[in-house]
Amino acid sequence: MDEGTKLLQGKVILITGASGFTGEHACRYFSALGMQVAAMVRDEHNKPAMNGVTYYSCNLLVADEVDSVVRKITPDYVLHLGGKNSVPESWKEPILYMESNVLSVLYLLDALRSFPACRVLIVGSRLSVGLTLGDRPQHPYSLSKSLQKAAALSWKELFGQDVILAEPCNLIGPGPSTGFCSLLGRRILQEERGGGLPPFQVSSRHGRRDFLDVRDAVRGYGFLLTGGRSGEVYQVCSGTERSLEEVTNAMLRLAGSEMSVHWGESRSEDAVAEILKPQFLESAGWSPRIPFETSLQDVIHYFRAEKGGI
Amino acid sequence: MDEGTKLLQGKVILITGASGFTGEHACRYFSALGMQVAAMVRDEHNKPAMNGVTYYSCNLLVADEVDSVVRKITPDYVLHLGGKNSVPESWKEPILYMESNVLSVLYLLDALRSFPACRVLIVGSRLSVGLTLGDRPQHPYSLSKSLQKAAALSWKELFGQDVILAEPCNLIGPGPSTGFCSLLGRRILQEERGGGLPPFQVSSRHGRRDFLDVRDAVRGYGFLLTGGRSGEVYQVCSGTERSLEEVTNAMLRLAGSEMSVHWGESRSEDAVAEILKPQFLESAGWSPRIPFETSLQDVIHYFRAEKGGI
Known part of the structure; x- marks a missing residue:
């Protein structure tokens, strides 16, 4: 166990979006750390049985529900993973994205005004922008995460709450992700x-992206909960960028697949503005533990083990 | 009639917040210009009878209602005045302010995607900020208007809609305003x-502020609807700042009142960051027509004529 995370033992953590890809890993990790995990899920029937985790149904878009569940839980910590995160879907349902990513954070922070000692970690996106004239979002998802960030940090200032933000890179690993590696893994198995x-x-x-195992990211969130500074935005990433070609070929090789791939000509991802480093996390003693190939192997195992859905 | 506003004759304008202080003046003005005015009001029973104006009940916080009323109206122009605008109230009801000022604009713009030729003028606030790290809102009202501005301008870029923003100064004149002059006028009459x-x-x-008669502001909105450039933010103000002492004394003198006043020691308004000028409006031929004293006189007349409520 990491030194800092001992502080978390026995404390109550509310995890929103608990049945999502990162949510399931977060519930498992913080429960294993000895925290009392209160897992918020949208759907009553979507409650995976997990030792040490108590599930609560709550629609994050209904302020009264959020308030009432938060009061029941009385959290010491909150990890907000709830919301929507597909760029293509955000073009089809832009309003749903604004509601799910902006309004839900405001409802949550408002409910948490009754718990001023509670530390809140909001998981944002690297695709958020500054919303200044020269820095406009490229899609509704980015707009929703940019508004979320601005709203959360301003709200924190106005009401003196303890809020920090994490901006993860592409998280990979076993589970119901909609990211690139999981789409590829799912397709290899269909083939x-x-x-x-x-x-x-x-x-x-x-196109180059930074990939990090979701389990390393969740461990990083633990570091932020214990050591992060209120009002700061933290990068959660490996610090290494890989081309989509490299990732695709590694995945095919590990799966022993000869599936054919069509390479597009999109230039939009070629120019990476800035290679980000997880500076705070590294200085706090965190580094990724799970090798890239292991993450890919686990993605393949996940889909091979999954009977339905493919 | 101003030259530019001839373009508006016969066209359909949707005015939200139509039963508010500015809303009533806007309905009167655009109806007198020969427009077909569709006035959106929240409350079924709050529909002042006004010639040439058709009233529609609509809760701007219910997306389906907004969509259905917009489809009925099929507007050529929209003047969005709906929302909340009291700084003290925003501290008590911050979530209501975020919903009323951010979500309602998003619902409206989303509904208007079916009318891509429609020009939308959103009335923002000078109290909005850029939401960058060094430029944080000072109260929930400011946060709500800052998010509104960022959301509206970004949405416009994403979906290619014709959106412009107006940022009015303190509007004064007859009607149910909650601004400084109206509070003072109401109190003089109570006395x-x-x-x-x-x-x-x-x-x-x-403390110094720029005051502009609401009727001049509404005429300015007409100039923006016909001559403003999509995506721009326009100042709607007189360009003249007056101290609260000067305004208070003028009001007392015009009303023939000797009411006593207690002067606070707040310094927060003393330092005006920037004296703004209505540059675009002036270049387009607009200038305030109603003298400051006439506006004050009309505030006094309004409260003297009002039998109830004082």
């Missing part, structure tokens, strides 16, 4: 089980 | 009709 599908589309051979 | 009240509190003798 194994039947095939005959058109080639897998990758937007660009050269 | 005339009974008295015995504690002295009227003014936060600072030296």
